[in-house]
Amino acid sequence: MAIVELTNVVKKYGDVLAVESFNLTTTEGEFVVLVGPSGCGKTTTMRMIAGLETVTGGEIKISGKNVVGMIPRERDVAMVFQNYALFPHMNVFGNMSFGLRLRKLPREQVERRVREAASILGIERLLDRKPKELSGGERQRVALGRAIVREPQVFLMDEPLSNIDAKLRVEMRAEIIKLQRRLGVTTFYVTHDQVEALSMGDRIVVMSKGKVQQVGTPKELYQNPNNLFVAGFIGSPSMNFIRAQVTDKGTVSAGENFNVALPGQLAEAVRSKQLREVILGVRPEHLRLVGNGQAENPIPGVVDVVEPQGSTTILQVSVGADTKVIAQVNEQWGRQPGERLQLSIPPDAIRLFDPNTDERVAA
Ligand SMILES: Nc1ncnc2c1ncn2[C@@H]1O[C@H](COP(=O)(O)OP(=O)(O)O)[C@@H](O)[C@H]1O
Ligand SMILES: [Mg+2]
Structure with a gap:
């Protein structure tokens, strides 16, 4: 060898x-x-x-x-x-x-x-x-x-x-x-x-x-x-990338209905790099569909396209005027275009990238 x-x-x-x-x-x-x-x-x-x-x-x-x-x-x-x-x-x-x-x-x-x-x-x-x-x-x-x-x-x-x-x-x-x-x-x-x-x-x-x-x-x-x-x-469907503003409260925001709290260490990393803007990355399979009251800051959206994969379903969802995300959910059938739903991003699924360098912001 x-x-x-x-x-x-x-x-x-x-x-x-x-x-x-x-x-x-x-x-x-x-x-x-x-x-x-x-x-x-x-x-x-x-x-x-x-x-x-x-x-x-x-x-x-x-x-x-x-x-x-x-x-x-x-x-x-x-x-x-x-x-x-x-x-x-x-x-x-x-x-x-x-x-x-x-x-x-x-x-x-x-x-x-x-x-x-x-x-x-x-x-x-x-x-x-x-x-x-x-x-x-x-x-x-x-x-x-x-x-x-x-x-x-x-x-x-x-x-x-x-x-x-x-x-x-x-x-x-x-x-x-x-x-x-x-x-x-x-x-x-x-x-x-x-x-x-x-x-x-x-x-x-x-x-x-x-x-x-x-x-x-x-x-x-x-x-x-x-x-x-x-x-x-790496990964299919590809990771979602959403341009977001950094707020003073340790959250990132992309439009009024899209607010995500950062895990403490990640918020700290963003602060120390003095980033005002980040690219939020989240994999489609990590987005969760949640009912009312099930998540802290649910992101409301409207389903644009439904792609059944057999074992799972891929949904294209509009979450704001010009922000779309792909969600891959553990459901087989039954979602409809036009349907309203709520998404949530688990804190440990959040990845941030510096839009100036394209590099990941490490916690
Ligand atoms: N013999 C060659 N002469 C000039 N350019 C080449 C030659 N072979 C490869 N290249 C160039 O080098 C780059 C890398 O090619 P290659 O190694 O074949 O890519 P890959 O295998 O990842 O598709 C390409 O831009 C290609 O056009
Ligand atoms: Mg080759």
């Missing part, structure tokens, strides 16, 4: 800063997910670790050895690509064994490793087939198999599931996690899908515009996002 260390890794393409000072040290056998919108630098980071792309600056170490300047083969990493990159004219055995044969491993060893990997992936009966005779999920397994047989120090997987349908994708996620746990190989996994990131990562690196926004466990990112970007990107 390997520790991978990236220190101030930078990639420029001419004037384009594709990756800006990336810093991360993995633990042995860690599953690290890189997530962010298209173009934020995920693939570039992976390719620099693999040695398929030079670095403009910084250092990459694998198991303590600086690999910058080494060719891909010397780095002992195996990459799984989004498009699988299988050879169409070779059968599954040929594809899986290709890298080993290139390295001139003894025949028996090649045979053994391929059969073992095929057995782990449940594709033994497909070894004689050509890629075009396989389903998307099977091709994906072959691509994984080709990485596994290498027995590398590090797996690099770049959106390996983006070409397969939603249901199979959920199954394959679980399979990849099980496989990674079983093999214990330190893994970097790229996705643009925050749900996938939350469900798979030991730690998640959230990127935007070439910059690491936050590194943390799924729980840390969900509960305490560092800034507005991470807060809005």
Whole structure:
């Protein structure tokens, strides 16, 4: 098992800063997910670790050895690509064994490793087939198999599931996690899908515009996002953001019917930063529907849109002239557009952001 260390890794393409000072040290056998919108630098980071792309600056170490300047083969990493990159004219055995044969491993060893990997992936009966005779999920397994047989120090997987349908994708996620746990190989996994990131990562690196926004466990990112970007990107439906005025009474206000008391420490933090205005963040699933007298300062609203999700319902609610919020409630059916209701925000669900810096105001 390997520790991978990236220190101030930078990639420029001419004037384009594709990756800006990336810093991360993995633990042995860690599953690290890189997530962010298209173009934020995920693939570039992976390719620099693999040695398929030079670095403009910084250092990459694998198991303590600086690999910058080494060719891909010397780095002992195996990459799984989004498009699988299988050879169409070779059968599954040929594809899986290709890298080993290139390295001139003894025949028996090649045979053994391929059969073992095929057995782990449940594709033994497909070894004689050509890629075009396989389903998307099977091709994906072959691509994984080709990485596994290498027995590398590090797996690099770049959106390996983006070409397969939603249901199979959920199954394959679980399979990849099980496989990674079983093999214990330190893994970097790229996705643009925050749900996938939350469900798979030991730690998640959230990127935007070439910059690491936050590194943390799924729980840390969900509960305490560092800034507005991470807060809005992680979680679905997205966190509500409401511009609010700070009052002298330790509350924030967005219109006359929208007053929220801040927990003591948060009120203190706002005071010490002398903020007059904040962005109040609250997740849709944390908003409560309350009856009369059930909450201190209920927020009256009118339902605009009702979106039943089966197990829950998403409501778009107007809470003032130009403030709308999304609430996800534990009810199945029965809400109607036009309905009046009251919302409340539990104090521990309140997150505040500084509108000048976009950073979270920490209590
Ligand atoms: N070979 C290249 N030449 C010039 N610009 C590139 C090259 N590869 C990537 N980029 C740019 O670098 C940025 C990051 O790209 P990439 O790492 O592919 O993003 P992601 O994988 O997160 O979608 C983008 O702005 C992209 O256009
Ligand atoms: Mg990419």
